[in-house]
Amino acid sequence: MRPLAASLWVLLVAGAVRAGGPPSVVSARILLAANAVHAGTTVRIAVMARIDSGYHINDHKPSLDYLIPTRVIFGDSPSLKVEKVSYPRGKLRKFIFLDSPLSVYEGEIRLGAILKVSPSLKPGTYPLRGKLTYQACNDHACLPPASVPLEAFVRVVSSSVSLQPAHSEIFKKISFE
Amino acid sequence: MKKGKVVLGVILGIAVAVGLYFVNQYWIAPATTIAAKSSGEFPQAPAFSLTSLSGGKVSLQDYRGKVVLLDFWATWCGPCRIEIPGFVELQRKYGSQGLAIIGVSMDDGPEPVRQFYTTFHMNYPVAMGTDSLGELYGGIMGLPTSFLIGRDGRIYAKHVGLTDASVFESEIKELLAAAPSHEVADFRPAGYTASQNIQVSTPAEVNSVIPGVDVSKLSPGELKEFEKVLAQGRCTCGCGFTVLKCRQVDSSCQVSLELARTAYAKFLKTHSG
Numbered sequence: 001m002r003p004l005a006a007s008l009w010v011l012l013v014a015g016a017v018r019a020g021g022p023p024s025v026v027s028a029r030i031l032l033a034a035n036a037v038h039a040g041t042t043v044r045i046a047v048m049a050r051i052d053s054g055y056h057i058n059d060h061k062p063s064l065d066y067l068i069p070t071r072v073i074f075g076d077s078p079s080l081k082v083e084k085v086s087y088p089r090g091k092l093r094k095f096i097f098l099d100s101p102l103s104v105y106e107g108e109i110r111l112g113a114i115l116k117v118s119p120s121l122k123p124g125t126y127p128l129r130g131k132l133t134y135q136a137c138n139d140h141a142c143l144p145p146a147s148v149p150l151e152a153f154v155r156v157v158s159s160s161v162s163l164q165p166a167h168s169e170i171f172k173k174i175s176f177e
Numbered sequence: 178m179k180k181g182k183v184v185l186g187v188i189l190g191i192a193v194a195v196g197l198y199f200v201n202q203y204w205i206a207p208a209t210t211i212a213a214k215s216s217g218e219f220p221q222a223p224a225f226s227l228t229s230l231s232g233g234k235v236s237l238q239d240y241r242g243k244v245v246l247l248d249f250w251a252t253w254c255g256p257c258r259i260e261i262p263g264f265v266e267l268q269r270k271y272g273s274q275g276l277a278i279i280g281v282s283m284d285d286g287p288e289p290v291r292q293f294y295t296t297f298h299m300n301y302p303v304a305m306g307t308d309s310l311g312e313l314y315g316g317i318m319g320l321p322t323s324f325l326i327g328r329d330g331r332i333y334a335k336h337v338g339l340t341d342a343s344v345f346e347s348e349i350k351e352l353l354a355a356a357p358s359h360e361v362a363d364f365r366p367a368g369y370t371a372s373q374n375i376q377v378s379t380p381a382e383v384n385s386v387i388p389g390v391d392v393s394k395l396s397p398g399e400l401k402e403f404e405k406v407l408a409q410g411r412c413t414c415g416c417g418f419t420v421l422k423c424r425q426v427d428s429s430c431q432v433s434l435e436l437a438r439t440a441y442a443k444f445l446k447t448h449s450g
Contacts, residue, residue, distance in 0.1 A: 022318045022429065066289065068253050097255040097339055135253060141319035141338035142254040144283065 022143050025052040028132045030152035032115070033171045035164045037156055040119030045082070046167065046174055047072050047111040047150060049132055055143075056104035057134040059090030063102045067135070068145050072111055074130035079118040080154060082130070086112040086176050096139055112174040121156050128152045219331035219360065220377045222247070222324065223313040227281070227304035230291055235279060235304045237326075242357040243277045244349055245326040249306060249317050251282060252289045256339035257321040261297055263342030267349065268301045274353050275328070281306035283320060308428075312383045315376035316429045324375075325349065328357040333364045335375050343367075376431075387421070388428035390437045403444050407437055 026049055033044040051057055058067045074082040088110060090103035115128065130150040136143045157163070222245070226236040237245070248264060250257035261280075268278045280303035282290045287305055294303055311317040314324065318337065325334040325348050334348055347367035355361045381391040387407065392400055407421035414432035416423050420440070423433035 066252050066258075067255075095255065097259040102255075137255060140256055141321065142251070142256060143319055145253075 022146075023052070024146065024148075025055045025136045025143065026050065026057065026132065026134055026146070026148050028148045028150055030128065030130075030150050031167045031170060032152060032154065033166060033168075035155070035166050036161065037115070037117050037154060038159045038161075038163070039117055039121040039123075039156055041117055042083075043115050043117070043154075044171055044174075044176060045113050045115045045128075045152070046170055047113070047132060048108065048170070049105075049111070049148070050108050051106055051136065053107075054138050055136045056093065056102075056106045056138070057136050059103035059105065060087040061103070063100070067102070070105060070132070070134045072113070072130060072132050072150070074113075074128070074150075077128075079121050080126060080128050081116045081118075082128075083114045083116055084176070086174065088175075095137075110170065110174050112171075112176045114176065115154070117154070117156060123156050123158050126154050126156060128154050219327075219333055219364070220375055221330055222326045222332050223377050223379065225310055225313065227306075227310070229302040229304045230287055230294055231302075233302070235302045237279075237330075240277045240279075240326075241330055242328050243275045244271075244328055244352040245324075246276065246278045246345060246349065247281065247314075247324040247326060248278065249281045249283060249311065249314075249320060249322045251284050251320050252293045253284070254320045258293075258297075259339060260321055260323075260342070261299065263345070265298060265300055267342065267346060271349055271353065272300075276349055276353065277301070279304070281310065283311070283317065309383050312388070312428060313378050313380065315378065316431065325352060327352045327361055327364075328355055329360055331360060332375050332377070333361060334366045383428075387437060388424050389434040390424075390441050392441070399448060403441065406440055406444060410436060410440065412436060 028047055028049040031046045031048060033046070037043045057070050060069050060071060062069050070087070072085050088105070090105055092101040093104050093106070094101045128151070131147040132150060133145065133147040135145040222237060224237050226234060229235045246264065246267070248260070250261070252258070264278050264280075268276060278301040280299065280301060282303055283306045284290050290303060290305070293299075314322075321336075321339065323336045323340065323345070324332050325336075325345070327333050333352060336344070344367045348364075351364060352361060378389060379391060381393055382389050385392055386400070387404070392403065395403060404421055407424070408419045410420045412418055412420050412423035412430065412433040413436075414423065414430050416427065416430070416433075418426065418433075420433050420436045423430050424437055427433070
């Protein structure tokens with residue numbers, strides 16, 4: 001237990017010194033399934049999140065009611081509306097601090113959603129903003145609930161402009177339910 | 178061919194030596210039991226006064242003469258929940274000998290804490306924590322974080338992460354054996370502890386316009402000048418802010434805190450007298 005606890009402490013403090021406060025162990029970005037969109041249509045988006053090695057975050061439907069779920073939240077804009085967020089299935093992992101396994105996210109995860117573009121949106125570039133909220137732990141300690149900002153710029157083009165698919169390999173692996 | 182193998186062997190040898198250096202520096206060395214610090218180096222536990230779940234006051238000063246285990250925890254923290262039954266047992270076993278455990282919940286609100294308190298038959302006071310209390314205790318980077326405070330009010334051990342109850346028990350027994358108001362200069366932590374790096378802050382530092390640095394002695398003109406100094410340096414934590422801005426937007430940043438305190442010490446030297 002001692003070397004593990006020690007390495008945990010080194011990890012937390014080294015991360016704290018590097019990052020300034022409690023370590024930020026999750027990074028995330030948004031990808032669009034096309035290079036542009038037409039007004040009045042929808043486009044698939046993906047939220048790619050990476051969790052630092054050694055840490056996990058809870059499934060969006062946590063195994064226990066006291067655990068803080070992982071969530072993606074987008075700003076409430078009538079022009080760009082995110083619908084139907086699809087979360088990946090978590091992995092069952094056993095931890096030293098619990099008898100039963102927990103469903104958690106580790107490593108890289110991909111969330112999918114549908115972006116609805118208002119028919120009245122004129123051609124231009126528009127920001128899409130949101131955040132991924134989570135609460136991370138490793139085998140011995142937990143970090144405070146935190147969030148990662150999400151931002152992408154959506155290019156709206158006229159209906160006469162053809163669209164090109166983007167990040168096909170990534171979107172193939174996401175289940176949009 | 179033979180020469181190539183020798184060169185490769187030398188390179189590998191150097192790589193192993195460098196790797197061992199870093200492993201020792203950052204992993205093995207911290208895992209060893211840390212020798213007792215010299216007298217006077219265990220910091221005084223910062224005073225605080227909170228309201229417990231039951232509505233009573235929990236003030237650290239009321240526990241002077243007792244050994245206090247101060248536990249920062251939360252109901253959503255699995256490792257914290259595992260530790261607590263052990264604390265309940267320690268309180269039961271050593272309460273009459275002078276042990277007082279205080280739980281500080283870092284939950285957003287008291288309701289889940291009240292439910293937990295009842296379900297787990299907690300037998301010591303629990304109060305809701307605040308960010309400023311965490312900052313007084315050097316910043317709470319992870320939960321659980323527990324401090325062992327001796328009868329003399331000094332912090333002798335800091336444990337971050339799930340820690341076996343036997344570690345706490347061993348340290349509690351050593352501290353209970355000490356006479357009140359006497360520093361336990363030869364205290365030896367039973368488990369891994371961050372006692373070498375127990376940073377605490379004063380209320381003046383936590384509430385300062387430059388969080389973490391007590392600038393109350395500066396005149397308004399000197400304060401403006403010092404703020405300019407901090408606004409010129411960049412914090413190296415990765416935030417991209419000046420030291421001043423980082424202090425203001427993220428008072429938990431240990432990097433800008435250290436930079437600001439070092440700059441303040443230099444500033445005082447050049448402005449003294």
